[in-house]
Amino acid sequence: MGVRRRVARGRVVGLRVARLRLRGQAGMVTAETAVVLPVLLLVLAGAIAALTVVGAHLRCLDAAREGARAAARGDDAAEVRAVAARAAPEGATTTVALAEGRVEVTVTAEVAPLGPVSPAVEVSASAVAELEPGAVPAVSG
Secondary structure (H helix, E strand, C coil): CCHHHHHHHHHHHHHHHHHHHHHHHHHHHHHHHHHHHHHHHHHHHHHHHHHHEEEHHHHHHHHHHHHHHHHHHHHCHHHHHHHHHHHCCCCCEEEEEECEEEEEEEEEEEEEEHHHCCCEEEEEEEEECCCCCCCCCCCCC
16 A cells, blocks of 8 residues: 555656646747737738739630630630730730731739738739630720
């Protein structure tokens, strides 16, 4: 029985020491959280900004592809711009160029990834398509 009492007393003493150690570190968790939380918010804001820019680029790419298809069919420049504008981000500009039986459509847009608090980023995408046989190129710029 003497051995059991010593072990039990050792555990009690060990728990008291552990409690004293934890009591001294109770404020450290709060301090560490206060330091790490702003960093996590910045990382989150950066991820959201990156997704916004990538999404706008993909929309520009889709718009350029649709515009290039329309131009390859022989649609006029106004119709090509209208087709591209339906898929492009708001405020995007569309440029149509014709050279050597091919048509190139470029869609460019400025995107503010985090709204009005961030600087605008310009994204652009181009698509090239060959004119279809019998299509009359009515592209004028």
